Amino acid sequence: MFRQNVFRQELRLNRRSLIVWGIVTVIVIGVYLGFFPYMKDPDLIKALDAYPEAIKSALSLNAAMFGDVNRYHGGLVMLYVLLMLTIYSFMLAGGLVARDSDLGTAEFLYTKPVTRSQLMTAKVSAFLCVMLVLWTLTLAASTVVGLMVAPGEYDIGVQLWIHVAGLLASLAAGGIAFAAAPFINRMQGTTSLGIGLGLGFFMIDAVSKMTKKLDALKYLGIHHYASLGDAAAGKPWVGGMLALLAIFAVGTALGYVGLNRKEFTG
Amino acid sequence: MLAIETSGLTKYYGKARGIIDVDLEVREAEVFGFIGPNGAGKTTTIRSLLSLIRPSRGSAAIFGTPVPSTGGETYRQVGYVPSEVSFYPEMTGAEVLDYAASFFPGGDKAWRRSLAERLSFDPSRPVRSYSHGNRKKLAIIQALLHRPRLLVLDEATSGLDPIIRLELFQLLQELRQDGTTVFFSTHVLEEVERICARVGVIRDGRIIQVSPIDELPGREMRLVTVRLAGGAAPGNVFAGWGRTTEVEGKPGYYQVSVQAPVNQVVSRLAGLDLEYVRIADPTVEDLFLAMYEPGAGSQGGDAHV
Numbered sequence: 001m002f003r004q005n006v007f008r009q010e011l012r013l014n015r016r017s018l019i020v021w022g023i024v025t026v027i028v029i030g031v032y033l034g035f036f037p038y039m040k041d042p043d044l045i046k047a048l049d050a051y052p053e054a055i056k057s058a059l060s061l062n063a064a065m066f067g068d069v070n071r072y073h074g075g076l077v078m079l080y081v082l083l084m085l086t087i088y089s090f091m092l093a094g095g096l097v098a099r100d101s102d103l104g105t106a107e108f109l110y111t112k113p114v115t116r117s118q119l120m121t122a123k124v125s126a127f128l129c130v131m132l133v134l135w136t137l138t139l140a141a142s143t144v145v146g147l148m149v150a151p152g153e154y155d156i157g158v159q160l161w162i163h164v165a166g167l168l169a170s171l172a173a174g175g176i177a178f179a180a181a182p183f184i185n186r187m188q189g190t191t192s193l194g195i196g197l198g199l200g201f202f203m204i205d206a207v208s209k210m211t212k213k214l215d216a217l218k219y220l221g222i223h224h225y226a227s228l229g230d231a232a233a234g235k236p237w238v239g240g241m242l243a244l245l246a247i248f249a250v251g252t253a254l255g256y257v258g259l260n261r262k263e264f265t266g
Numbered sequence: 267m268l269a270i271e272t273s274g275l276t277k278y279y280g281k282a283r284g285i286i287d288v289d290l291e292v293r294e295a296e297v298f299g300f301i302g303p304n305g306a307g308k309t310t311t312i313r314s315l316l317s318l319i320r321p322s323r324g325s326a327a328i329f330g331t332p333v334p335s336t337g338g339e340t341y342r343q344v345g346y347v348p349s350e351v352s353f354y355p356e357m358t359g360a361e362v363l364d365y366a367a368s369f370f371p372g373g374d375k376a377w378r379r380s381l382a383e384r385l386s387f388d389p390s391r392p393v394r395s396y397s398h399g400n401r402k403k404l405a406i407i408q409a410l411l412h413r414p415r416l417l418v419l420d421e422a423t424s425g426l427d428p429i430i431r432l433e434l435f436q437l438l439q440e441l442r443q444d445g446t447t448v449f450f451s452t453h454v455l456e457e458v459e460r461i462c463a464r465v466g467v468i469r470d471g472r473i474i475q476v477s478p479i480d481e482l483p484g485r486e487m488r489l490v491t492v493r494l495a496g497g498a499a500p501g502n503v504f505a506g507w508g509r510t511t512e513v514e515g516k517p518g519y520y521q522v523s524v525q526a527p528v529n530q531v532v533s534r535l536a537g538l539d540l541e542y543v544r545i546a547d548p549t550v551e552d553l554f555l556a557m558y559e560p561g562a563g564s565q566g567g568d569a570h571v
Binding site: 005009013104106107108111112114115117260265266 | 316318
């Protein structure tokens with residue numbers, strides 16, 4: 001049985017963080033996508049050409065993207081949005097499970113007539129809901145700004161795939177956090193996990209692009225599977241998205257097991 | 267039917283002792299006192315009963331239903347007040363109560379209001395602004411909202427002022443009369459003496475005594491306080507009785523515990539030149555201390571009722 005009361009409570013507890021991260025994301029999209037008309041500046045392209053290839057590759061920079069709003073947004077702006085929202089996703093999912101240990105509310109919540117699996121389902125549902133709202137907001141903000149700065153060029157279909165890939169990458173991050181969260185008793189721990197893994201995956205993706213020798217590293221991160229660049233080029237990688245979905249499913253399943261075995265020792 | 271039944275309930279935290287072979291039987295509609303010093307294993311026992319921790323071995327049942335390892339419907343019949351009370355700080359007391367009530371559809375608003383009034387609790391304020399005592403009141407009210415058949419209280423009175431404490435005791439007696447079982451864990455022994463019919467004593471993780479409160483070993487003990495003429499020291503006047511100690515803050519007054527019929531005590535005192543004498547029944551605390559004296563631990567054995 002789905003516990004709507006727990007679901008609503010978890011949503012309520014994360015309402016403020018959703019608003020803050022939503023505002024920050026919209027600002028980032030507004031500012032960076034708003035820069036697009038200025039990115040075609042020949043001086044900027046020339047300056048970019050001066051960068052070493054490895055650095056350009058690591059940062060997903062190439063001259064072609066500055067002439068195409070879809071590739072610019074999907075390949076560059078969304079890369080940083082994904083970094084932000086991946087960090088938030090880790091923190092959110094981890095916090096949903098770890099909060100009760102940290103605040104001491106476990107003795108209130110876990111002694112009510114509700115199973116731990118039901119609690120986990122409500123928490124996972126709250127996570128999915130927050131992520132869906134956030135990525136819908138991201139798509140809306142991208143579309144509004146994109147149509148303003150590049151009317152006629154901004155392709156909603158392409159952007160939809162980019163955002164679906166981003167959403168799935170966030171879910172995968174959440175799945176990893178759900179798997180780890182039963183072992184974490186402090187919210188600070190989930191924050192550290194979020195920042196550490198979020199930046200870590202971003203760095204793994206960047207480093208793997210710098211040289212062929214490190215190419216295999218890309219499989220260790222989630223950015224590779226989201227493949228935002230491909231989605232921006234109109235060739236979304238469905239297999240990668242399915243892999244992200246699988247990471248979410250496996251991580252969440254481990255989270256169920258972990259929460260069911262967790263001990264609240266005070 | 268038994269409200270609580272544990273058999274060989276044991277919990278180790280790694281190699282550290284939690285509780286060992288705890289056997290308890292708590293009857294329906296009784297107020298059962300569970301006493302022991304800090305670290306004795308009271309909270310570990312309760313957490314095991316409530317599935318917050320998993321016992322290393324042994325079993326526990328509530329109203330005949332084995333305690334589930336992952337929570338669930340069994341706890342529809344249970345209200346719980348933890349020793350350390352924490353709620354969502356951004357919520358008001360009323361919102362916490364609404365949330366607690368949402369687990370038990372068909373709540374009784376009048377009962378909730380009555381509880382708040384009796385405990386002088388203002389639910390309109392944010393939880394973060396509550397004192398420790400007010401948080402405790404909130405915990406008590408949320409635990410009673412659904413009129414549980416079993417109420418588990420872990421140091422429930424800490425932080426409550428004396429008037430509210432008395433009101434809580436009155437409330438617990440009323441609940442017991444209505445058929446509620448109360449499992450009352452505390453280290454304040456006067457409280458146990460006031461409201462509990464039976465008591466379980468836990469020490470170093472083991473139950474050392476379970477009995478009606480009047481049948482605790484040493485219940486026939488007397489506490490004799492005397493002042494000899496001129497405040498003289500009693501010397502070996504009380505030889506054969508317990509250890510004689512001077513009453514703190516009252517020079518010349520001496521106290522000794524003796525386990526003997528009153529007439530024997532009186533006849534022995536009769537030959538003394540006394541300025542003051544008082545023969546008193548021991549408090550549960552005195553009994554408890556007596557049980558904890560070196561060598562007294564095995565006195566009660568692993569008694570089970």
